[in-house]
Amino acid sequence: MASSLQTSHSRRATTVSTPDTYEAVVVGAGPAGITAVGNLLDARIDRILWVDDEFDGGRVNKYYREVPSNTKVKLFVDFATAVSPFRKIVSNVPSRDRWEEPSASDGVPVDGKDDKLLEMRQLEQETGCFLSHPADMCVMLTQGLKKTPGVVTQKGRVSEAVLDEQSSLWSIKVATESNTPQDITTAQTKRILLCTGASPTDPPLAYEPENLKHLHLDTALSPTKLASTLAPLGPTTIAVIGASHSAVLVLRNLSNLALSTKSDLHIKWFTRHPLRYAEYEDGFIARDNTGLKGEAAVWAKENLEPETLPSSPISKVLTKIDYEKGHEEEVYKAHLPGSDFVVQAIGYNRDPLPTLKIVTSNGKTKEITPYFDHDKGVFNYVRESDCGTIGDLARLPGVYGAGIAFPQRVVDKKYGHEEFNVGFFKFMKAAKQWVEEWKKVPSTGSS
Ligand SMILES: Cc1cc2nc3c(=O)[nH]c(=O)nc-3n(C[C@H](O)[C@H](O)[C@H](O)COP(=O)(O)OP(=O)(O)OC[C@H]3O[C@@H](n4cnc5c(N)ncnc54)[C@H](O)[C@@H]3O)c2cc1C
Incomplete structure (x- = not known):
């Protein structure tokens, strides 16, 4: 499969009238989007369209570089070495298979050269650090992922996604600022990962x-x-x-x-x-x-x-x-x-999502409100029956969430209350569990 893949540099050989089909569209390139792309590639789901307006590490890099972290440095290192595509970027070792089996020396190049995490590894591991360090790490991983075969990137915002209920295929629209003919403004996919972030309320x-x-x-x-x-x-x-x-x-x-x-x-x-x-x-x-x-x-x-x-x-x-x-x-x-x-x-509120719509079997297009399931990482919506009455909550096919906007629910072991798991490594932990669900969507077979 990898041989038929295009990178950002070689894409768009086809005419503009037929939207390209991707195995997944990842919306957002903050730590959660980076996590999603890494886990999809790790699961061999690798014709990915990745959309963000900056590809610059998300809000942590834009706003929180001077904030002291509330997590230990070693968790950022663990994050950056948690999946094989990240380890390859970190160590600059060319063969993907080289890193298939994580070892005790996770991601540390054998000869010690070209370790892009060196600065982070040299910090005291058991304390926090300024978020400028993980922010730089996100930019480094983003640059590496952008060059990874199977990842196509587009600057802009996913503005709309319309589901054809019969084929379970989503058609997405991307609003771009540059508006050049090379821009990918439409695409089709069976999987959408919403990693769209949250802002202070x-x-x-x-x-x-x-x-x-x-x-x-x-x-x-x-x-x-x-x-x-x-x-x-x-x-x-x-x-x-x-x-x-x-x-x-x-x-x-x-x-x-x-x-x-x-x-x-x-x-x-x-x-x-x-x-x-x-x-x-x-x-x-x-x-x-x-x-x-x-x-x-x-x-x-x-x-x-x-x-x-x-x-x-x-x-x-x-x-x-x-x-x-x-x-x-x-x-x-x-x-x-x-x-x-x-x-x-x-507190922080989810940033606005792309408009989600559904084309029902009788041809009607309806806007839908997605409800996130914090245990499974999937979304549900209220399905209308054919005669227009409100039906049951149904699974929204192929749409998944991750990151601060869509964190995993956990129960506090001491006090028993519910919490939402927010943090780099927690996003990674959730993605590693949820990727099994992401894999279930049948291949589009048309890349
Ligand atoms: C003050 C503060 C301190 C924190 N400290 C730590 C810490 O010490 N350790 C730790 O592990 N975590 C920490 N976190 C938590 C968490 O790691 C960060 O909040 C993280 O930035 C969330 O990542 P994200 O990818 O979910 O969202 P974001 O960083 O917000 O990224 C979302 C991205 O999606 C893009 N986007 C949104 N909508 C669209 C669209 N329609 N189309 C295309 N792109 C879109 C946005 O432009 C953005 O680039 C902290 C959070 C805060 C607020």
């Missing part, structure tokens, strides 16, 4: 005083952007809402500024619950996805807890406002006036 507040401006969480997570935004301003008060990992990182960035170059900065911290920490148990981590970890956890313990805040230098620049869920409006009315900015660190 910033809804209107229950009460907002006049002149309060919203400062985006992405800006507040970057000490450099934060400093350049605030430096030209006079005395400034910033309200921070939340008690998550992101909230603590923002409080730390702002406190560092207030205690160094911007002494006229004051922070109001609005929190509805005590800080929660990940707990390292024997063989597992409780609150692995929801608890504070890494540098954020250490800083929070030293500066934000009821017993440490009063004696911390942070108390000079930060006022804590505790309240109960449901009392937002009264609390904001009492404490927000006088604030210049608000930063909400209250």
Whole structure:
């Protein structure tokens, strides 16, 4: 099969009127898209159309390079050596078969030369690092995957996917900026992997005083952007809402500024619950996805807890406002006036998906809402019966999800609550389980 494959450089020999058919279309090239392409190739599903508007590592590279990681360096190394196509890219060893069987020296070139993970391997493995390191690693893997036979890339956004119910074939549209004849703007496939990511949520507040401006969480997570935004301003008060990992990182960035170059900065911290920490148990981590970890956890313990805040230098620049869920409006009315900015660190929402439609057996085209199954990595939709009545929830054929937008559900081993597994290595773990499902779709047989 590999001999008949085209790379990005040799594609589009056919006329534009017949869309090419791919074994899979992967939407998004953040860590999840990279994971999906690596696992598809590993499973020998290898005529892949990969679409993203930048192919530059996703949001982690664009916005979070200065953020300290909440995972250990060794997990990023594990991620980059988890599948054979990645190991080949990392080590620059030409034969794919060379890496079929992972060994103890996973991905480390035998002669030690050309190891593209060298910098990452030289970092302390048991602690965190700045996300600039895994971001660079994503760019390196992306560049390698783009050159891998069987992967065709197109810059742009998948805007629509229409399922022909009878053939189970999806027709997709790609919106491109360049609009050249070489662009792939339509394609057909039996598999779509949605790795479309998520962005900070910033809804209107229950009460907002006049002149309060919203400062985006992405800006507040970057000490450099934060400093350049605030430096030209006079005395400034910033309200921070939340008690998550992101909230603590923002409080730390702002406190560092207030205690160094911007002494006229004051922070109001609005929190509805005590800080929660990940707990390292024997063989597992409780609150692995929801608890504070890494540098954020250490800083929070030293500066934000009821017993440490009063004696911390942070108390000079930060006022804590505790309240109960449901009392937002009264609390904001009492404490927000006088604030210049608000930063909400209250979670991330899925980025918009391509429009999904279905052509039913009677020829009607209907838009559908996909519902993700966090256990199986697949989607369901509400099927209409032939007479137009709402039917049962049915499996949406050939569509799969991965990444921060579509994480795997796990149960916390200590507390028993449900969590969503978000992180590079967790995306990899999920993909390795879900790839068996991705394989089940019958081959399109027409590449
Ligand atoms: C502040 C913060 C800190 C984190 N720290 C860590 C950490 O320490 N360790 C760790 O393992 N994880 C960490 N994560 C979690 C996770 O690894 C990242 O959020 C990761 O960037 C998510 O990857 P993704 O590929 O799912 O999404 P994204 O990075 O958002 O990538 C999605 C991509 O899809 C593209 N896209 C979207 N729609 C379309 C479309 N229609 N057509 C084409 N392309 C499209 C986007 O342009 C983007 O490039 C952190 C997350 C945050 C927010």
